[in-house]
Amino acid sequence: MTDRVLRLLRTRPDLAALAAFPFNFDVDRAYHVEDVHLASGASLEPVAGDDTGGTYFLCGGSAVLHASSEGDAVLIADNVSEALEMLVRLPWYCENISGDLDEEQLRAAVDAGDAEAREEFAPELDAQRAALLTGLGLPDRPLTELVALMEAAVDRTEPDHLLLNSAELGAYRLTDESRRRPLRDVVLAPGRDVLTRVRADEPGALDEALADPVLRAGVVRAAQYDRRDADLPLLRLLLARETSERTEWYTERWIAAMLVALHGEVEDLPLVRAATDGQAAGAEGARDWARARDADRYGRDPEPESAFTWIELARAQGRIEHSRVALIRLLDDAGPADAELLGRLSESLERLGDHAQAARAQFLFLSLQDTDRDRAAAAHVLARLERRKGDLAAARRALERARTAVGTVPQWHRHGLGRLITEQHLELALAAAEAGDAPLARETMAHGRELLSAIARQHAKALGELSTRAKWAVAALGRDPG
Structure with a gap:
C-alpha cells in the first residue's frame, strides 16, 4: 500500500512543488545516477530526488534511504511521512543539528538556517512550510523527538539497508561512519x-x-x-x-x-x-x-582479534546481514595484494550463500595467483561461484582459464584438481541444458567428456552419476542444427 504522504505528493502538484522547493524532495526526480540494490535483497524503489543528484528510496516498501551521487547512503526515517516531517521542519540548510541539543537550541539552529534561507533563496519560506505541513497533515511534534527518530534511523542503516552499486557490487559509504556499531x-x-x-x-x-x-x-x-x-x-x-x-x-x-x-x-x-x-x-x-x-594469542583486549572471529560468531547467531555487511566492507577495502584475505572472503561469502560477492572476491583472488596449479584451482572455484550466481557465460570463461592453466601442471589428471575441474564442466553443462542454452551445454559437455577420459579412473567413476545426468540433459536438447 502506498504511503499516504507519498500518494498525496504524487496526486497533488501544488504539494509536490512545495516539497521540491525549498525542501528538496522532488518526486519528479525519482531516479538515481546508477543502478543500485540492497545487499539484503529487500525491495528498493526510488521515490524522489534532490538537486545535488541524490535520491530517496523506499526500502522494503516503507523505510526511507537517502543516497548521494557521491557514494554515501543513510537511512533517514521509517516511512515517507516521517521523512517529510524531518525535511520540512529540520531542513537541509540547517547546520549542527544533533541529538546533543535541547529543544531551545534546536529551534535556534532552525531559526538561524531559516533566516539565511529567506534572505538567499526562499523569501516565502514560512508560508511554504505552513502550507506543506497542513496539506500533508504532518504533526507538530517536538524537534528533539524528530532528531531522536532521525538518529535512530541512521543507526539502523546497517545491516539491513546496505546499498550496493549493481554493476561492481561495491557498497555505498555510511554517511556518518562514527555511528556504526562495531x-x-x-x-x-x-x-x-x-x-x-x-x-x-x-x-x-x-x-x-x-x-x-x-x-x-x-x-x-x-x-x-x-x-x-x-x-x-x-x-x-x-x-x-x-x-x-x-x-x-x-x-x-x-x-x-x-x-x-x-x-x-x-x-x-x-x-x-x-x-x-x-x-x-x-x-x-x-x-x-x-x-x-x-x-x-588472546589477552584481555578484543581489538587485535581477527574480524573473521566476529563475522563467524555473527553467522552462527543467525545475524546473516551483519556478517554480509562486514565481509563486503572488508572486500571493498582489500588491497591489490591481499591474496590470503581475498581467498578467505570468497569462502566466507560463499558460506553465507552470497555467490555474487564471493565471485567478486574469487575473481580478484585468481588474478593474484602465481603458478598454473594455483590459477587452475582458483579458476574452478570461480566457475562454481559464477554458475551458482546464475552467470553461465562467466562460468564458461572461468573454466576456459582453468583448462588453460591446468594443461601445464604435471600429472594434473591423476590428482584431485583434475576431478574438481571435470566436475565443474559437468555441472555447467547440466545447468546450461536446464537453462535451454544448447550451444553452451554442448560445448561444455564436449570438454567434460575429454576431461573424463583424461583423469584417473577412480575420479571418473566417482563422477559417473553426474556425468550421466549431464549427458542425458544435453541429449534432451535435441540435435545440433549445425
Whole structure:
C-alpha cells in the first residue's frame, strides 16, 4: 500500500512543488545516477530526488534511504511521512543539528538556517512550510523527538539497508561512519548479558549459558575480556561442557582452558589437560602454558582479534546481514595484494550463500595467483561461484582459464584438481541444458567428456552419476542444427 504522504505528493502538484522547493524532495526526480540494490535483497524503489543528484528510496516498501551521487547512503526515517516531517521542519540548510541539543537550541539552529534561507533563496519560506505541513497533515511534534527518530534511523542503516552499486557490487559509504556499531559489540552482547546475569545469580542464567554452544562461545569471550576471580566455577562448567561436546567452537574451548589454568588450581589439571589434548603438565606447568598462550594469542583486549572471529560468531547467531555487511566492507577495502584475505572472503561469502560477492572476491583472488596449479584451482572455484550466481557465460570463461592453466601442471589428471575441474564442466553443462542454452551445454559437455577420459579412473567413476545426468540433459536438447 502506498504511503499516504507519498500518494498525496504524487496526486497533488501544488504539494509536490512545495516539497521540491525549498525542501528538496522532488518526486519528479525519482531516479538515481546508477543502478543500485540492497545487499539484503529487500525491495528498493526510488521515490524522489534532490538537486545535488541524490535520491530517496523506499526500502522494503516503507523505510526511507537517502543516497548521494557521491557514494554515501543513510537511512533517514521509517516511512515517507516521517521523512517529510524531518525535511520540512529540520531542513537541509540547517547546520549542527544533533541529538546533543535541547529543544531551545534546536529551534535556534532552525531559526538561524531559516533566516539565511529567506534572505538567499526562499523569501516565502514560512508560508511554504505552513502550507506543506497542513496539506500533508504532518504533526507538530517536538524537534528533539524528530532528531531522536532521525538518529535512530541512521543507526539502523546497517545491516539491513546496505546499498550496493549493481554493476561492481561495491557498497555505498555510511554517511556518518562514527555511528556504526562495531560488529564485535553486537555479537558479544548476548554473552556479556548472560555473564552479567550468572554473576548476579539470576535463576536460569547458568543453565542458559551452558545449554547453547553458540551462546557459550560468547560467554567465554566475554569472560576473557572482563576477568573476575569469582568466575572460576563458571569457567570450569563451561570448559567441561565444551570438552565433552567438542563443538566447532574449539578456539573458545582453548580460551576457557587458558582462563581456568591461569588460576593454577591443582584440581583443574585433569580438565585442562583433557581440553588441550595434554599440552599442560602439572599445575605450575599449566599456569605457565596459559600465561604464554594468553600473551601470545588472546589477552584481555578484543581489538587485535581477527574480524573473521566476529563475522563467524555473527553467522552462527543467525545475524546473516551483519556478517554480509562486514565481509563486503572488508572486500571493498582489500588491497591489490591481499591474496590470503581475498581467498578467505570468497569462502566466507560463499558460506553465507552470497555467490555474487564471493565471485567478486574469487575473481580478484585468481588474478593474484602465481603458478598454473594455483590459477587452475582458483579458476574452478570461480566457475562454481559464477554458475551458482546464475552467470553461465562467466562460468564458461572461468573454466576456459582453468583448462588453460591446468594443461601445464604435471600429472594434473591423476590428482584431485583434475576431478574438481571435470566436475565443474559437468555441472555447467547440466545447468546450461536446464537453462535451454544448447550451444553452451554442448560445448561444455564436449570438454567434460575429454576431461573424463583424461583423469584417473577412480575420479571418473566417482563422477559417473553426474556425468550421466549431464549427458542425458544435453541429449534432451535435441540435435545440433549445425
